[in-house]
Amino acid sequence: QQPVQSPQAVILREGEDAVINCSSSKALYSVHWYRQKHGEAPVFLMILLKGGEQKGHEKISASFNEKKQQSSLYLTASQLSYSGTYFCGTSLSSNTGKLIFGQGTTLQVKP
Amino acid sequence: NAGVTQTPKFQVLKTGQSMTLQCAQDMNHNSMYWYRQDPGMGLRLIYYSASEGTTDKGEVPNGYNVSRLNKREFSLRLESAAPSQTSVYFCASSEGGQAFYGYTFGSGTRLTVV
Numbered sequence: 001q002q003p004v005q006s007p008q009a010v011i012l013r014e015g016e017d018a019v020i021n022c023s024s025s026k027a028l029y030s031v032h033w034y035r036q037k038h039g040e041a042p043v044f045l046m047i048l049l050k051g052g053e054q055k056g057h058e059k060i061s062a063s064f065n066e067k068k069q070q071s072s073l074y075l076t077a078s079q080l081s082y083s084g085t086y087f088c089g090t091s092l093s094s095n096t097g098k099l100i101f102g103q104g105t106t107l108q109v110k111p
Numbered sequence: 112n113a114g115v116t117q118t119p120k121f122q123v124l125k126t127g128q129s130m131t132l133q134c135a136q137d138m139n140h141n142s143m144y145w146y147r148q149d150p151g152m153g154l155r156l157i158y159y160s161a162s163e164g165t166t167d168k169g170e171v172p173n174g175y176n177v178s179r180l181n182k183r184e185f186s187l188r189l190e191s192a193a194p195s196q197t198s199v200y201f202c203a204s205s206e207g208g209q210a211f212y213g214y215t216f217g218s219g220t221r222l223t224v225v
Contacts, residue, residue, distance in 0.1 A: 041216035091210035
């Protein structure tokens, strides 16, 4: 079952913060986050595992709430380069590498 | 270091024609995947190969076949193309067939079926 991402789109000014959510109706083992710029391939950002810690580096971080089966991606002090579409990919089991992706959240950062 | 290479980048087919999309990775990854991307629908899994010699269906396998030729190469075949198969196709690979490995994607093939 496809995870649901919210919001569908967000527009920010440089320096503002954003949160993107990814929710599943099923128990998750892992959540992956990817960013795709227009006309390009998705690029891996990070993985969160069941029972694992919040991940992140510098201004992009993520958390995984196992009780809610929800992951959140935090973008702090947004830069123009953060613009793109963000996808979460979810896995229900540790034994498979196949991911089911959400529909995507489009982020536009303006000067 | 090329990563994941897909060919061709663009293709126009007539309804009923067949074609094979090629994908090769040079990272010694064990698992490979084919996704299609349609506006507003995210990425949907067509087929995947957890390891050399194995393939399995994903969410939307109808109308497609795959071949894991060797560890490096994973091809996707459309036997009789239909307009509903107009999409952008992405090949991806991961180090292993478990859920804690991230994907490396190819640059995609934009396919139009008329």
